[in-house]
Amino acid sequence: MIRELNVDQQKCIHCRQCLDFCYTNVIGWDETKEQPFAQYPLDCQLCCVCEDACPAHAITVIPDWSRKYYPDYLSAKSAAAIREMAAEKERRAGK
Amino acid sequence: MSAENKRPRKSQCSHVLIIGGGISGLTAALTIKETDPAADVLLVDKACASKGWAGKAARTAGLLSFVSQEKDPEEFARYCAGADIGCGLNDMALLRDFAYNSRRLVEHLADWDVDIERNEDGSMAVGVWPLPWVTAGVDPDMCRKMSSRAKKYGVLFEDHVVISELIVLEGRVRGAVGFHLLDGTYQIYLADVVILACGSQNFDITPSWCSTGVSQKLAYDAGCRFRNVEFCGMGDFGRFGQDGQRYYGQHSGAHTAHDCLYVGEENISQKWRPGFHSSMDPMAAYAWYRETMAGNGPVEVHYQKFRDESGALFHFHPNAMRRMHRVESLAEYPYEHEQYEVFPGFISEMSAIRVGHGMETDIPGLLAIGDTSGAGSARAGAVPAPPAKIHGTGILNALYSGDKGGSTAVLLLHGIKRTGEQPPAELLDRLEESTYHYFDREEGISPRDVICRVQDAMAPCDYSFVKTKERMEEALGIILEAKEMLPRMKAENLHELSKCLDAQAMVLCGEMFYRASLARTESRSFHLREDYPEMDASWKKWLNIRKNGEEMEIFTEEIPNI
Ligand SMILES: Cc1cc2nc3c(=O)[nH]c(=O)nc-3n(C[C@H](O)[C@H](O)[C@H](O)COP(=O)(O)OP(=O)(O)OC[C@H]3O[C@@H](n4cnc5c(N)ncnc54)[C@H](O)[C@@H]3O)c2cc1C
Numbered sequence: 334m335i336r337e338l339n340v341d342q343q344k345c346i347h348c349r350q351c352l353d354f355c356y357t358n359v360i361g362w363d364e365t366k367e368q369p370f371a372q373y374p375l376d377c378q379l380c381c382v383c384e385d386a387c388p389a390h391a392i393t394v395i396p397d398w399s400r401k402y403y404p405d406y407l408s409a410k411s412a413a414a415i416r417e418m419a420a421e422k423e424r425r426a427g428k
Numbered sequence: 429m430s431a432e433n434k435r436p437r438k439s440q441c442s443h444v445l446i447i448g449g450g451i452s453g454l455t456a457a458l459t460i461k462e463t464d465p466a467a468d469v470l471l472v473d474k475a476c477a478s479k480g481w482a483g484k485a486a487r488t489a490g491l492l493s494f495v496s497q498e499k500d501p502e503e504f505a506r507y508c509a510g511a512d513i514g515c516g517l518n519d520m521a522l523l524r525d526f527a528y529n530s531r532r533l534v535e536h537l538a539d540w541d542v543d544i545e546r547n548e549d550g551s552m553a554v555g556v557w558p559l560p561w562v563t564a565g566v567d568p569d570m571c572r573k574m575s576s577r578a579k580k581y582g583v584l585f586e587d588h589v590v591i592s593e594l595i596v597l598e599g600r601v602r603g604a605v606g607f608h609l610l611d612g613t614y615q616i617y618l619a620d621v622v623i624l625a626c627g628s629q630n631f632d633i634t635p636s637w638c639s640t641g642v643s644q645k646l647a648y649d650a651g652c653r654f655r656n657v658e659f660c661g662m663g664d665f666g667r668f669g670q671d672g673q674r675y676y677g678q679h680s681g682a683h684t685a686h687d688c689l690y691v692g693e694e695n696i697s698q699k700w701r702p703g704f705h706s707s708m709d710p711m712a713a714y715a716w717y718r719e720t721m722a723g724n725g726p727v728e729v730h731y732q733k734f735r736d737e738s739g740a741l742f743h744f745h746p747n748a749m750r751r752m753h754r755v756e757s758l759a760e761y762p763y764e765h766e767q768y769e770v771f772p773g774f775i776s777e778m779s780a781i782r783v784g785h786g787m788e789t790d791i792p793g794l795l796a797i798g799d800t801s802g803a804g805s806a807r808a809g810a811v812p813a814p815p816a817k818i819h820g821t822g823i824l825n826a827l828y829s830g831d832k833g834g835s836t837a838v839l840l841l842h843g844i845k846r847t848g849e850q851p852p853a854e855l856l857d858r859l860e861e862s863t864y865h866y867f868d869r870e871e872g873i874s875p876r877d878v879i880c881r882v883q884d885a886m887a888p889c890d891y892s893f894v895k896t897k898e899r900m901e902e903a904l905g906i907i908l909e910a911k912e913m914l915p916r917m918k919a920e921n922l923h924e925l926s927k928c929l930d931a932q933a934m935v936l937c938g939e940m941f942y943r944a945s946l947a948r949t950e951s952r953s954f955h956l957r958e959d960y961p962e963m964d965a966s967w968k969k970w971l972n973i974r975k976n977g978e979e980m981e982i983f984t985e986e987i988p989n990i
Pocket residue numbers: 356447448449450451452453472473474475482483484485487488489490491492493589590591592606625626627628636637638639642643678797798799800814819820821822823824826
């Protein structure tokens with residue numbers, strides 16, 4: 334759930350250590366640019382270990398919360414009951 | 429795959445194979461080498477364990493709870509077995525052993541160069557709870573120190589390898605197979621003892637709680653029993669941001685707010701769940717659920733009240749503080765005087781492989797430690813473990829069970845007659861086929877579709893926290909729908925092949941959770957049923973689950989009277 338892994342080209346020393354920092358296999362290597370990129374951005378947990386551990390402080394994690402799949406926190410029936418209750422309240426208030 | 433087009437294979441032998449290199453796997457490796465330096469230990473992880481970046485350790489808050497010299501281990505055991513927590517379903521012998529050994533294990537960390545926050549006089553800086561334990565702040569990068577010590581001891585590492593199947597021959601575990609996540613090589617590991625240390629099942633809903641329960645699938649397929657599955661529904665509160673965006677877990681600013689939820693000016697946590705609670709439980713979700721269903725919402729947290737009223741006592745290590753602050757800033761964490769709406773967030777900690785006092789499973793030669801078996805050991809009773817309602821016992825459990833499992837592995841090694849017999853080639857070919865078949869096929873659905881469907885069945889709080897027969901059957905129906913999707917999965921790449929394995933494990937764990945929860949017709953601690961609201965003395969026994977052919981067999985186990 335990141336938009337990107339921003340890598341500061343001025344700072345990156347191409348040491349490839351960041352390939353090992355990530356525990357969910359998000360980070361891949363861009364052979365042309367010789368720097369890391371977010372290969373599987375959906376699996377980023379925003380733990381910020383890659384930012385923190387990069388020896389050159391070259392990485393910035395750019396989150397994108399909207400990319401994550403959010404399962405509902407109430408069952409469909411309960412959610413419908415609450416919506417109905419709220420609509421009823423509004424109707425009464427309108428009257 | 430045709431014979432001439434065979435994918436690369438790599439085969440290795442060791443005395444002990446450890447699957448998973450987080451705190452528990454590394455503790456087991458170090459314990460084995462400290463007890464028997466001649467033992468060959470190979471540690472395999474899908475992340476990079478050789479440099480200490482695998483597992484959850486570096487992502488924790490680094491809280492480490494234990495029974496200090498001033499506290500009483502017996503009181504700790506009584507507290508953990510009491511109402512709202514273990515509720516009589518604890519293995520008391522194991523629990524007391526855990527309590528008595530906790531300080532030794534924490535002190536031993538210094539021998540591995542692991543840093544713990546200290547006072548100026550060199551004593552450990554701890555938060556002292558009005559409860560029978562204290563909480564220290566350990567360096568979340570502890571695995572870096574542990575892995576470097578393990579390498580000095582001669583432990584061998586294989587990084588970026590996903591284990592997909594155990595090799596079981598004539599009822600005994602003989603190793604495991606998997607694939608290299610970066611180059612696709614088929615990896616074969618033969619060993620006399622195999623230790624599962626590959627984490628719990630979190631259903632990958634709340635960020636950072638991203639374990640996918642492959643440990644549970646490996647053990648289930650091998651024929652192991654499971655225990656206390658129905659209590660493994662851990663939860664927390666998430667927060668709605670200004671834009672309606674949902675923030676979960678550490679990022680939420682509601683993560684530990686279970687004692688101070690408000691409707692208007694009324695503290696509803698205290699209304700439904702009076703007193704001071706060391707951690708979240710389903711009653712906290714129940715308070716939210718009842719008020720919301722009565723049309724009284726929104727349920728909110730007032731940041732300042734939360735800070736003032738929360739009784740939590742934490743001491744963080746600077747490395748943990750720095751990371752947490754960064755994580756908070758990324759999630760626009762709320763600041764002073766703000767108030768925000770919250771919702772129940774599902775975490776789960778399914779760690780239900782049934783183990784005995786030496787962390788041995790039912791399968792000879794197979795041990796299970798750390799987050800694979802915290803609940804299944806029954807040490808913690810009717811709670812998900814970790815955290816078993818005590819922050820900082822996840823790390824402690826990983827140390828404790830790693831130490832136990834490491835010692836058992838050494839005992840087993842000395843008692844085993846090695847035959848040198850290789851597993852039959854057909855078996856290894858069959859395991860290769862089952863490891864790669866989602867990858868080798870032409871088309872199919874994405875494993876993420878299956879995972880999302882399982883998440884739909886787990887996350888609703890009125891399915892997994894506040895249970896009824898009717899709602900659980902509905903949730904189980906969704907899981908079975910996801911199960912039907914499994915054979916149609918297709919992995920586009922090796923990362924997705926790993927996701928296919930995750931999807932299978934999630935379906936299995938979801939099914940176990942709801943089948944066990946339906947079977948237990950009472951409420952007890954973390955198992956809260958609206959249709960059976962009382963605790964029933966005749967249910968003071970464990971539920972076990974085991975694979976029986978294609979069926980999931982459920983049966984009870986009496987608790988020994990100690
Ligand atoms: C956000 C967060 C904060 C926490 N804070 C605390 C805290 O402050 N204090 C505390 O005590 N506990 C805390 N915990 C819990 C604690 O982190 C865990 O209980 C502990 O780290 C578990 O260690 P482990 O070795 O058993 O498992 P893990 O650390 O989960 O290690 C499992 C390893 O297995 C590997 N693996 C998984 N599947 C496979 C496979 N198929 N093949 C190969 N390798 C595989 C993984 O890559 C991983 O490295 C926290 C947890 C989270 C998520």
